[in-house]
Amino acid sequence: MRRIGLGGVFSCLILLTLCCAGCGTLRPAFSPEQKYPVEALERDYTLFRNILNESHPSVSWHTPADSMEYYFNWGKSQLKDSMTEPQFRAVLTYVIAKIRCGHTSTRYSRQYLKWLDTARLPLFPISIKILDDTVLLNNTLQRSNIKLPRGTILTEFDGQPFLQVVDSLQQHLSIDGYNKSYLDQTISNRGAFGGWLRLVQGWKKEYSMGYIDSLGQQQYTSIRLVDPPKKDTTKKHVLPAIKEKLKKRERREERLYYARSMQIDTGLSTGYMTVNTFNGRNKFKPFFKESFRELNRRNIRHLVVDIRSNGGGNVNHSNFLTRMLINKPFRVGDSLYAINKRSKYGNHIRYNAITGIFMSVITRKRADGKYHFGYFERHVFKPRKKDHYNGNVYVLTGPNSFSAAALFAGQLKGQSNVKLIGEETGGGAYGNTAWFIPDVTLPETGIRFRLPRFRLVINKDAVNSGGGVMPDILVKPTRETILQNRDPKVERVRQMILQSSLSKALQYK
Structure with missing residues (x-):
């Protein structure tokens, strides 16, 4: 048998590498106009339907089970011909919206989002x-x-x-x-x-x-439609490393300021705290501690907490803020549970490999067959003693106040020194379905949807109207305020603070 020398081996390896690279270049590039055959769409849709019915704890909470079956069947009936990814996603969004869970939504595939990042699409005007x-x-x-x-x-x-x-x-x-x-x-x-x-x-x-x-x-x-702006072809100079570090620091400070900020008007004896999110990595505890320490040090009598743009986040952060303001112990909810530990469709669900371990640690199966998150069902959170704020509190709410922001507003509603001012929150007053929300990826199209695993009921004795937390004082924008670019909620709060200050001044005369 003829032996191959070392040079021959290297030649073979190089040839193999070139062949592989050549094969790679023959792969078709991603096309947003790609149409998926009906069979592929049906496989994805069946998986979509099965996972929701198996693992989503609230598929028939707001919509009766027979009605949801009707909508699931309607979605399947739309798959009569091949579809592009957006066309198929439009069907999924219609069906998933009938669950009436704000935490359950769809997303484009990673490939499609990558294409969107570089595509120069026209703009809607x-x-x-x-x-x-x-x-x-x-x-x-x-x-x-x-x-x-x-x-x-x-x-x-x-x-x-x-x-x-x-x-x-x-x-x-x-x-x-x-x-x-x-x-x-x-x-x-x-x-x-x-x-x-x-x-x-x-x-x-x-x-x-x-x-x-x-x-x-x-x-x-x-x-x-408006054409996208022209690309900037001018040559950009590379910034020195020290400037890049400063730029990163500035971006971090800007991000923190957007997430939460505080201004104090000593003339009105008013603090204005904006909390636009409860998501992590925003140093909430140090910010809240420092803010309330300063409010109390200056003896500020009024505090406005603006959560109108707060879409929620980590409940531990919202609980901490609640503890700085509330005057009685509270629990997050009466029940918080999942309907299973792990899905049999786990290959398509993010984190499913560790979900079973996670669920075994934090939940226990009860007589109702549900896996209850006992800590939040039992734990009583107490008002924080250090730097607790006891002045007048005005919480600005609106439809974009969602999830943990709605929990925060609901816990404070009815307290004697607190007024909710604005509009109904987008987050449910009775409860929600959220907490742990992995993505599910459909294998044929790559479309993803969010799968919240826990259902929260805040107060089982309350009426589940399907609405949000209602304000104590309803203040909505009008055409006039939009034309004049005014903020009627802030105007109303300012009026209340001025009246309170005037009343207090008259008492001392």
């Missing part, structure tokens, strides 16, 4: 604001062809009543229960209307739009 049964123009892109002022009443979109178009898109939005204010705010958030229109219906280059002019007359105009 307007954002809207829903006020009761009226659609207002909220913002327009500077480079758009639209010359209408902010606050213009919009009546029609692409030949249909504007509210009808909005309602068709809202059918795809995930909410807690039956919270209409959250639905209206979600579609009103910047860019949301155009984004959901693109997913559900696809974009056209131009749309007709009806509106009411300054004389109260019906008028029509057209709106066009």
